[in-house]
Amino acid sequence: MDPAFFDRPVLDVARALIGWTLLVDGVGGVIVETEAYHAGDPAAHSYAGRTVRNAAMFGPPGRAYVYRSYGLHWCLNVVGGAEEAAAVLIRALEPTDGLAAMAERRALADPRLLCAGPGRLAQALGITAALDGARLDRAPFAWRPPTGAPDLVAGPRIGITRAADEPWRVGLAGSRYLSRRFR
DNA sequence: ATGACGATGCACT
DNA sequence: GTGCATCGTCATG
Numbered sequence: 040m041d042p043a044f045f046d047r048p049v050l051d052v053a054r055a056l057i058g059w060t061l062l063v064d065g066v067g068g069v070i071v072e073t074e075a076y077h078a079g080d081p082a083a084h085s086y087a088g089r090t091v092r093n094a095a096m097f098g099p100p101g102r103a104y105v106y107r108s109y110g111l112h113w114c115l116n117v118v119g120g121a122e123e124a125a126a127v128l129i130r131a132l133e134p135t136d137g138l139a140a141m142a143e144r145r146a147l148a149d150p151r152l153l154c155a156g157p158g159r160l161a162q163a164l165g166i167t168a169a170l171d172g173a174r175l176d177r178a179p180f181a182w183r184p185p186t187g188a189p190d191l192v193a194g195p196r197i198g199i200t201r202a203a204d205e206p207w208r209v210g211l212a213g214s215r216y217l218s219r220r221f222r
Numbered sequence: 223a224t225g226a227c228g229a230t231g232c233a234c235t
Numbered sequence: 236g237t238g239c240a241t242c243g244t245c246a247t248g
Contacts, residue, residue, distance in 0.1 A: 074240070082240070092233065109241045110230030116240090128240060158241050198240055218241095 040175060040182040045100035049120030050075045053127045053209045056117065058185030061129070063164040065181070066137030068154060071211040072130040072218060074196045078122040081201035085124035095172040096124045103180075105161075105171040112158025115166050117175060130157050130197075130208075133216040140165075156218040194221045 040059075045052055053075035061067045076083035084106065085096045095104040096118055104116040104126050116126040132154035134141055141163035142148045154160040161167075173180070190212040195204055197219060210221055 076240075084240075087234080090233070106240085107231060109239065110232070112230095112241050114240065130240090156241070196240070200239085 040101075040180075042099075042101035042174075042176055045117060045119035045175075047119075047121055049077050049122065049125035049127060050207060050209075052117065052119035053207070054191055056127060056129070057191055057209055057211050058187075058189035060135060060183035061132065062136055062181040062183075063166060063170075064137075064179040066140045066164055068132035068135040068216075069185075069211075070129060070131075071133050071214040071216050073209050074128040074130055075120075075207040075209070076116075076126050076128065077120065077207075078124040080125075080205075082196065082199045082203075083125070085126075089124075093124075096126050098172060101175050103166075103170050103173045103175060105166060105168055107168070108158060113161035113166050113168070114157040115161050115164075115170075128157055129160060131155050131210075131214075131216055131218045132160055132163075133211075133214060134163070151215060155216055159218075192221045 053073040056070050056073050060069050084093045089097045100119045102118045108114050115129045118126050134150050134153045141153045153163050192210045192212045193206045194208050196208045
């Protein structure tokens with residue numbers, strides 16, 4: 040994965056990520072759902088300025104931003120965008136590699152539920168704050184490009200209250216591994 | 223099928 | 236003290 044991949048408008052990054060295979064220590068799958076969070080977006084963690092938690096969002100593109108959600112879950116973002124302080128939340132994968140490791144971490148075997156949601160995905164791939172700020176072009180991360188041009192769908196982002204109508208959630212059309220259907 | 227709610231950490235007012 | 240970029244379980248249609 041070339042770091043220049045992330046150096047373009049963040050919605051383009053969110054769209055371009057669909058179909059890529061993301062692996063962490065060899066475990067992962069095909070990205071089927073993402074959300075874009077711009078600089079200046081009231082729903083973005085960077086909106087109120089730089090803090091200890093969101094520092095990675097203000098760093099260079101092509102790094103991970105990992106945060107804890109609702110006190111329980113870890114969520115993985117890719118820092119990107121030509122603007123500063125933007126990121127793409129990785130929301131769902133179609134599991135392809137390391138199914139046994141994912142099933143063990145999640146204590147669940149149904150491939151439809153292993154990585155269908157940002158918290159589930161992070162748990163299945165073993166992502167924690169230890170990876171916050173880490174470069175995405177090095178181990179433990181590895182990438183495989185899409186095999187074709189994926190068919191995309193878009194809709195409002197999930198679980199937010201501000202800028203809730205903006206269609207900045209992107210998915211792989213027809214995928215059975217989404218966190219929720221697109222309407 | 224859809225909806226309510228509790229668990230749990232921490233940034234921020 | 237409040238509010239989350241969530242998930243699992245339990246309840247009802």
